[in-house]
Amino acid sequence: MGWGTRLLLAVVCGVAVAGVYAGQPVLEPMGHDLGVPRDSVGWFVAAGQLGYLAGLVLLVPLGDLLDRRRLIAGHLGLVALGLAATAAAPVAWTAFAGLVVAGGFAVVVQTAVAYAASISPPGERGRNLGVVTSGVVVGILGARIVTGGLAEVWGWRSSYLALAVLAAALCVLSFFALPPDIRTGTARYGQVIRSLGELFTQPTFLSRGLIAFFLFASFGTLWSGMALPLAGEPWQLSEAQIGLFGIAGLAGALGAARSGRWGDAGHANRVTGIALALLLGSWLAIGQLGWSLPLLVLGVVVLDFAVQAVHVSNQHVLTTAYADRTSTAIGGYMVFYSLGSAFGATATTSLFDAAGWAGPTVLGAALALGALGVWALASHTSKRRERRLAGLARECAGIH
Known part of the structure; x- marks a missing residue:
């Protein structure tokens, strides 16, 4: 597992998890734009978290059955779709639906971690997991910084659009750059x-x-x-x-x-x-x-x-x-x-x-x-x- 693969998986983790937390700095303008009362704007973050929780139970185990490379690429494509729907949402329910989809398929993070562990020699597993999971922390904390800056210049939709473009690009790159990880179990x-x-x-x-x-x-x-x-x-x-x-x-x-x-x-x-x-x-x-x-x-x-x-x-x-x-x-x-x-x-x-x-x-x-x-x-x-x-x-x- 070369440095390029570790870096790619870390970026995948960072972008996917950033989509779940991107709403935290921009809840007020999102609520104002979409007509959501101030005491209910927390549901923009909660929607992504609920989708994420469902994905952990229903989607992550698929990695023990299917080629994780294809799962990573497919889930990133659906993350991009959910984020794009949120960025273009004309009404609140569309944004909520987009965030649930983006949050649910953001569990690509856990598939990437399992993929990294499965293709790593035993003596390098910890080092590779350390690099890959650092992308999660960068995504969680970095989203607070970058999202606020983009929203201040171009509005709250720009942060979701930028993340959607990144997720779509990573979808293509992951499919062609990562080696297959085919499951052989029954x-x-x-x-x-x-x-x-x-x-x-x-x-x-x-x-x-x-x-x-x-x-x-x-x-x-x-x-x-x-x-x-x-x-x-x-x-x-x-x-x-x-x-x-x-x-x-x-x-x-x-x-x-x-x-x-x-x-x-x-x-x-x-x-x-x-x-x-x-x-x-x-x-x-x-x-x-x-x-x-x-x-x-x-x-x-x-x-x-x-x-x-x-x-x-x-x-x-x-x-x-x-x-x-x-x-x-x-x-x-x-x-x-x-x-x-x-x-x-x-x-x-x-x-x-x-x-x-x-x-x-x-x-x-x-x-x-x-x-x-x-x-x-x-x-x-x-x-x-x-x-x-x-x-x-x-x-x-x-x-x-």
Whole structure:
């Protein structure tokens, strides 16, 4: 898997996920243009998220049945169609429909991750996953910066149109540039969907999924709530100035791209524990937002570094443990991601109204502590299981 392939897959991930988050900076003009009341504009983002959640369950498992290269190209084409429909929407329902389609097929991200894992030699899987998943973070945080700038110059529709053009170009490029990844199994779609349910009984999958829930709930608490205190006293920052904090997040997240190499060296579990401790510590700095912007920037960098390091390590563990159904495992894992992100986003605004920035700070730290607790319990259970198996092996050897 050459550098060009890694870069292409990272760009695919970035563009696809940006389509889900592109509406966040432009909700007000979208609502005004399409006649949606201010208290309902959040549904522009929710529509994409709901489509994404459905795609995780219904579409991602197809990667364990079909050629993932064709799936990546096909899904990108449908992402482009949904984004184009949103950009051209004359009325609200058309925009909502376009966003559901774009969000549903944005799960091409998980197909790309599974594809990267499947064509990577075992010793390079973590490094490749680190590069590819960095595109997701760039898409999430970069969308906040780029979309706002395009909308200010050419209107909110321009951001969706630009993303549609990029997705269409990537559709063609992926089909011709990526090597085939043909599935040779005999499983049927219904069997694959049932196997997704079975994964939720597996300790490794469940523990990594719960870590992801707490991890991205903590992430969502910061990024969905931070704009509220920054726009108020004493800072009174503009939307463009607040958007620049995304650069700090990008710096932290891209710095963690190397964490995949640590996983290749057999340190994925240790990296997870260290990164979760950093996540918890980052909230000490983030909590000082009321009087120190430099400490906030430091906290943002550390938090995004920790989130990306854990995310890459989680996917490395899962694609190694479930190498025969990587798409299904990644799709199921990302369900936890989506639920965690939604919980953090909805809880932080209510807590800010009730307790100021102290409320989201305590929530974010508590969620980080929850992830650390799950990791510690899973690690302890795994070590006990290993000791028990080693003891049984010694007993059997003694008998014979």
